[in-house]
Amino acid sequence: MNQTSSIRKIIAASSVGTMIEWYDFYIFGMLSTTISAQFFPKDNPTAGLLSTLAIFAAGFIVRPFGALVFGRLGDLIGRKYTFLLTLILMGGSTFLIGCVPSYERIGIAAPAIVLILRLMQGLALGGEYGGAATYVAEHAPKDKRGFYTSWIQTTATLGLFFALGVILLVKSNMPDADFNKEWGGWRYPFWISIILVGVSIYIRLKMKESPMFSKLKAEGKTSSNPLKESFRHKSNFKMVLLALFGAVMGQGVVWYTGQFYAQNFLETKCFIEFEQSRTIMLWAIALATPFFILWGWLSDKIGRKWIMMAGMLLAILTYRPIFGTFLKDSDVNNWQQDNPVVLNKSTSGVVVAKTNDSLFITTTEYKTAAGHTFRKIEADTIFSNPAKSLPAKAAVIYNNKSLAPATYWKFTLLVFILILYVTMVYGPIAAFLVELFPTRIRYTSMSLPYHIGNGVFGGLVPFIGLLLTSTYTADPLVGLWYPIGVAALCFVIGTLYMRNKIDRNVAD
Amino acid sequence: MNAFKRYFGLLFLFIAPFIIYELVNGAINNIDTAGKKDINNPVIWIIIIAIFTPIAIGLVIFGWYAFRGEYDQLPTKSKEL
DSSP states (O other): OOHHHHHHHHHHHHHHHHHHHHHHHHHHHHTHHHHHHHHOOTTOHHHHHHHHIIIIIIIIIIHHHHHHHHHHHHHHTOHHHHHHHHHHHHHHHHHHHTTOOOHHHHTTHHHHHHHHHHHHHHHHHHHHHHHHHHHHHHHSOTTSHHHHHHHHHHHHHHHHHHHHHHHHHHHHTSOHHHHHSTTSGGGHHHHHHHHHHHHHHHHHHTOOOOHHHHHHHHTTOSOSOHHHHHHTSHHHHHHHHHHIIIIIHHHHHHHHIIIIIHHHHHHHTSOBOHHHHHHHHHHHHHHHTHHHHHHHHHHHHHOSHHHHHHHHHHHHHHHHHHHHHHHHHTOHHHHHTTOOEEEEEEEEEEEOTTTOOEEEEEEEEEEOTTSOEEEEEEEEEEOSSHHHHTTOOOEEEEEEEEOOHHHHHHHHHHHHHHHHHHHHHHTTHHHHHHHHSOGGGHHHHHHHHHHIIIIIIITTHHHHHHHHHHHSTTOTTGGGHHHHHHHHHHHHHHHHHOOOOOOOOOOO | OHHHHHHHHHHHHHHHHHHHHHHHHHHHHHOOTTOOSGGGOHHHHHHHHHHHHHHHHHHHHHHHHHHTTTTSSOOSSGGGO
């Protein structure tokens, strides 16, 4: 077998497994509303606590912990068996989440089991990426390391694409009630995982150990205590800190903002309807994904640093104008000038039990001349006490907006640009991290900063965004200052302290 | 350039405690057991502050190393690590 064919198989086997792990991790987040309804009822405080832990502890605590556990294992016993183990752990947990009976059937055991399985997913994810990136890099020729590892970098985005696609496919083939019921369609994406993981395990079992690690092992030069060597030896620890604060921290927030915050923003701030917001993401991801490879390839020619720094700088400078355009172009007040016509109107009324007040909800569907459609919901209360009626004013909500084709494609282009920044910061980073650390402790040393950068700094984007928008209510874009601030700090540190030189020899 | 690196190290030394101060302040101002948002939930704040404290300490150490000139010359071979 020639070298090119061999490396292609290595990349394919590593990438498919890593993509499946991302798919597994994402479907839980994407189906969180249904999962909450099935396992974490809001009226039970214990279930509420378990829900919080499932959402926050899995990303913030367990992912970095998984990086330490499996990173250490990968440096002790080898890359191949470690990331095989993470795949089994992830696939098994995902499949089992799809098999847990609801809270209504087995009570508090349901959220407790789901929490444990979700934490296992976080643990597995923490161990997977470092193994796959290290494994591919240690097989790659020295002048193509960026190019080959960039395939691994596509997996997080492709996993998101795949998860979005599967959920959309299942959802579009059944009524919402069937999708959301106890043993409904929402479980299918979890069950599909076991087939995917099975295939991936079969492929990975046929792979050989990394040649660099095998050589070290044969010579008896592997680390006996990778955690100590990585974090207690000052010379290596300072490179871990540089990797985190000079590259991965900024990459994490740019990545999260482009791929998750943008989708959430379109749905909850612009009120774009479900299918359009998701297809915008799918198009943008599909069009931007090849750029991971392009930047990885280019980083072999000009170095990793400036591509990543350019991505961060562009994000810092353009986030507010881009998200501002989303808001402006989906603002119904601007559409009203287009004299929208009424497509449909209905009113329903209920009597509020305790007060005997009557609540009337009027729903009106509009279409503008440009082709936008939207729904206006007016809630009007008629108080049983006539004295209270005078100051009452109808509350108006505009939602379920469907964009006209021109605006739809404009939004797709803007999301594509956001994901293009993701490809710039993320495409070359595996090669950059691999080259920063020696073979004997590479898995451990690169996994921890990667998962702190992505899991903690990236994962905090929605929370800090909510904190800022709740504190400074006048500016709807204030939540963006967190990713902008973190990326700016990372840009300064990376520009000042990091080197652009490509380390050709990673076998030492 | 090395002088720049060292002076910026001082900046990072101060940023880290400021981040922790802001987080603790945010927690005090927003925790509300009657509230329904994530920012009202004490458990989330405990998780975030617990995980961010060692990261902030890491930034202090990074700043200190930078100030001491540890990043003036980066290692070029693994033997130097």
